[in-house]
Amino acid sequence: MGFEDLIPAPRKGWWVPPRGLFVLDEETVLCAGPGTERVAHWMRDVLGAxxxxxxxxxxxxxxxxxxxxxxxxxxAYRIVVDGYAVRLDGGSAAGVFWGAQTFRQLLGPHAFRRAPVDPARREWDVPGVVVEDAPRFPWRGLLLDVARHFTPKDGVLRCLDLMAAHKLNVLHLHLTDDQGWRLEIKRHPRLTEVGSWRSRSRFGHRASPLWEEKPHGGFYTQDDIREIVAYAAARHITVVPEIDIPGHSQAAIAAYPELGNADVIDTASLSVWDDWGISANVLAPTDTTLRFYEGVFEEVLELFPSTFIHVGGDECPKDQWRRSPAAQARIRDLGLGDEDGLQSWFVRHFGTWLNARGRRLIGWDEILEGGSRAPDGETTAPGLAEGAAVSSWRGYAGGVTAARAGHDVVMCPEQQVYLDHRQDGGENEPVPIGYVRTLEDVYRFEPVPPQLSAEQARHVLGTQANVWTEVMEDQARVDYQTFPRLAAFAEVAWSALPAPAERDFADFERRMAVHYRRLDALGVAYRPPTGPLPWQRRPGVLGRPIEGAPPNV
Known part of the structure; x- marks a missing residue:
C-alpha cells in the first residue's frame, strides 16, 4: 500500500527515492518520545495484535x-519512512495518533485485524514514503443515536475504533429522547428504572407500520460512561453528550410525571413512547423542571469532560404550552411574547448555567428561534447564551444565521449527511427513508456555506454526520447505513478538497476499492457498492410508498 491509497487523502505525499522498503520484524523497536507514550501503547496493542x-x-x-x-x-503529523527507520512526528499527541492511523493503512488491510491471519509471517513491508498532513476542521463528528435503539457499551467502543480509523474526533452521543433514557442519574433513578425501557417498537414504512411486540431498552451505568470516555480519550476523541430539552422528553416525563404539563394532560398516564416522530409531550417550563435538570446536568458534567454539552432544543411542539395556564403565566411574567420566546428562555437558562461552570452549550438550530428580527427581516440570535454553538441540521440557513451573529457552528444538514437516509432510490433498500444520498453525494458535500464571509466562516468549527436509529435495530443495520458513506464524509471533514464539482470522485472510488478490504478486516457490514445483498433486506417492509418522505433531491 502507498500514500495514493489513503483515506482520508493527505495534503502531501511522495515516494522516498529510490523506492525502498522498511521491514517490520521481531527486532523492530518502538521509541516513544515525551508525550507520545499513550500512542505507543495503542500501537503495541492494536498493531501488535x-x-x-x-x-x-x-x-x-x-x-x-x-x-x-x-x-x-x-x-498535524508527518511520516518519513526510509531504509533506516519510521519517523512519526505530530504537533501534539493527537497529531502523532492520526499519523499512526495513516501508518496502519500503509501496512495493508491485514493490519486492521485483531490477530495475525498468517501466524508464520514475521515480516511486514512498509513503503518508503513521506506523508505530511493536517485536518481542515477541528470538529469532525459522528452522532450516534442510542436513544431510539440502544447500542450496548461494546458497540459504542467499536464505534470509537471505527471513528479513529477515519480520523474523526467527536462522538456526539444522543442519550435521551421520547423513546428511551440511556444514562444513569443517581439522584433520579427512575430515569433508567422506568425511562430506559419501552414496551414495543415500530418498524416498516409510515404508510403501513409493523410492530415488534417485545420490550426494548438498556442504559449505561456511570462506570460504563467513564469507560467510554476514557476509551475515546485514548483515541483523541471527545464524547459530547446530548440531554434533550425541552422537547423529545416523554421518557423523562414517564419516569417523573411532575416534569410534564400536568395542568393540561394526565402526565401520570404516560409511558415511554413506542412510536417514532415528534411527541407532543414536552417539559413544563417550571422551576421544578429547571432544578431537576440542573441536577441531571451536574452529574453529566462529572462524567463528561467535554467543553460542549448538547441540549437538543429541537422539534418542541408548543400546543401544551399554549393551553397551559402555568406556561402562559411564565410567558407574561418574563415578558417573552410567545411560546417561541419561552423555548428560547428555557435553553438560554441552561446556556448561562453551563457557562458559569466553564462549559458551553450546543443545540440544534431551533435554539435560534425566539430571537429578535433585524431590519431586513432576518432572524438574529441574541437570545443565545454567550459561547453557545449551533448544530445546523435543517439545511444551511441555521448555520448562516448563527455564524453571522458570532456563534460557532457545526454543519450537519439532513439533506447531505443524515446517514439514516437512503443510499439508493431502489425498492430493495432496507426500510428506505428520507432523501437519497449516494456515496458520491456525501463526497461532494461542502460544510462551509458559500454566503459566509471569510470572517464569518471562521465560526464553522467543522461538520458532523448523524446516524439516527429509528430504523436501525442492530449493529448490522447501523453498519449498512453508515458505511461506506462515513469514509466519504471523513475525507470531506479532514482533507483540503477542492470545490464540490471539482472533486475527483473516480479517484475516491479507486481508493475505496482498497478501503473496502480494510472495512472487511474490521468486520464492518457496509452496503456493497453494487447494492444490498439478499440477507441485508428485510422481507415484508420493502417496495411500498413512503408516506411523508421528502422528495429525492
Missing part, C-alpha cells in the same frame, strides 16, 4: 520513532 510483533521499547535504529514537534499544527 494484528502483526504478532512485540514492538519492544528501544532506540531509533530499526525502529518506529514517535515525537512531538511543537512547530506543527496540533493535529
Amino acid at each position: 494484528a502483526t504478532g510483533l512485540p514492538f519492544r521499547e528501544g532506540g531509533a535504529q530499526n525502529g518506529i520513532v514517535l515525537s512531538i514537534d511543537p512547530a506543527m499544527e496540533p493535529e
Whole structure:
C-alpha cells in the first residue's frame, strides 16, 4: 500500500527515492518520545495484535520513532519512512495518533485485524514514503443515536475504533429522547428504572407500520460512561453528550410525571413512547423542571469532560404550552411574547448555567428561534447564551444565521449527511427513508456555506454526520447505513478538497476499492457498492410508498 491509497487523502505525499522498503520484524523497536507514550501503547496493542510483533521499547535504529514537534499544527503529523527507520512526528499527541492511523493503512488491510491471519509471517513491508498532513476542521463528528435503539457499551467502543480509523474526533452521543433514557442519574433513578425501557417498537414504512411486540431498552451505568470516555480519550476523541430539552422528553416525563404539563394532560398516564416522530409531550417550563435538570446536568458534567454539552432544543411542539395556564403565566411574567420566546428562555437558562461552570452549550438550530428580527427581516440570535454553538441540521440557513451573529457552528444538514437516509432510490433498500444520498453525494458535500464571509466562516468549527436509529435495530443495520458513506464524509471533514464539482470522485472510488478490504478486516457490514445483498433486506417492509418522505433531491 502507498500514500495514493489513503483515506482520508493527505495534503502531501511522495515516494522516498529510490523506492525502498522498511521491514517490520521481531527486532523492530518502538521509541516513544515525551508525550507520545499513550500512542505507543495503542500501537503495541492494536498493531501488535494484528502483526504478532512485540514492538519492544528501544532506540531509533530499526525502529518506529514517535515525537512531538511543537512547530506543527496540533493535529498535524508527518511520516518519513526510509531504509533506516519510521519517523512519526505530530504537533501534539493527537497529531502523532492520526499519523499512526495513516501508518496502519500503509501496512495493508491485514493490519486492521485483531490477530495475525498468517501466524508464520514475521515480516511486514512498509513503503518508503513521506506523508505530511493536517485536518481542515477541528470538529469532525459522528452522532450516534442510542436513544431510539440502544447500542450496548461494546458497540459504542467499536464505534470509537471505527471513528479513529477515519480520523474523526467527536462522538456526539444522543442519550435521551421520547423513546428511551440511556444514562444513569443517581439522584433520579427512575430515569433508567422506568425511562430506559419501552414496551414495543415500530418498524416498516409510515404508510403501513409493523410492530415488534417485545420490550426494548438498556442504559449505561456511570462506570460504563467513564469507560467510554476514557476509551475515546485514548483515541483523541471527545464524547459530547446530548440531554434533550425541552422537547423529545416523554421518557423523562414517564419516569417523573411532575416534569410534564400536568395542568393540561394526565402526565401520570404516560409511558415511554413506542412510536417514532415528534411527541407532543414536552417539559413544563417550571422551576421544578429547571432544578431537576440542573441536577441531571451536574452529574453529566462529572462524567463528561467535554467543553460542549448538547441540549437538543429541537422539534418542541408548543400546543401544551399554549393551553397551559402555568406556561402562559411564565410567558407574561418574563415578558417573552410567545411560546417561541419561552423555548428560547428555557435553553438560554441552561446556556448561562453551563457557562458559569466553564462549559458551553450546543443545540440544534431551533435554539435560534425566539430571537429578535433585524431590519431586513432576518432572524438574529441574541437570545443565545454567550459561547453557545449551533448544530445546523435543517439545511444551511441555521448555520448562516448563527455564524453571522458570532456563534460557532457545526454543519450537519439532513439533506447531505443524515446517514439514516437512503443510499439508493431502489425498492430493495432496507426500510428506505428520507432523501437519497449516494456515496458520491456525501463526497461532494461542502460544510462551509458559500454566503459566509471569510470572517464569518471562521465560526464553522467543522461538520458532523448523524446516524439516527429509528430504523436501525442492530449493529448490522447501523453498519449498512453508515458505511461506506462515513469514509466519504471523513475525507470531506479532514482533507483540503477542492470545490464540490471539482472533486475527483473516480479517484475516491479507486481508493475505496482498497478501503473496502480494510472495512472487511474490521468486520464492518457496509452496503456493497453494487447494492444490498439478499440477507441485508428485510422481507415484508420493502417496495411500498413512503408516506411523508421528502422528495429525492
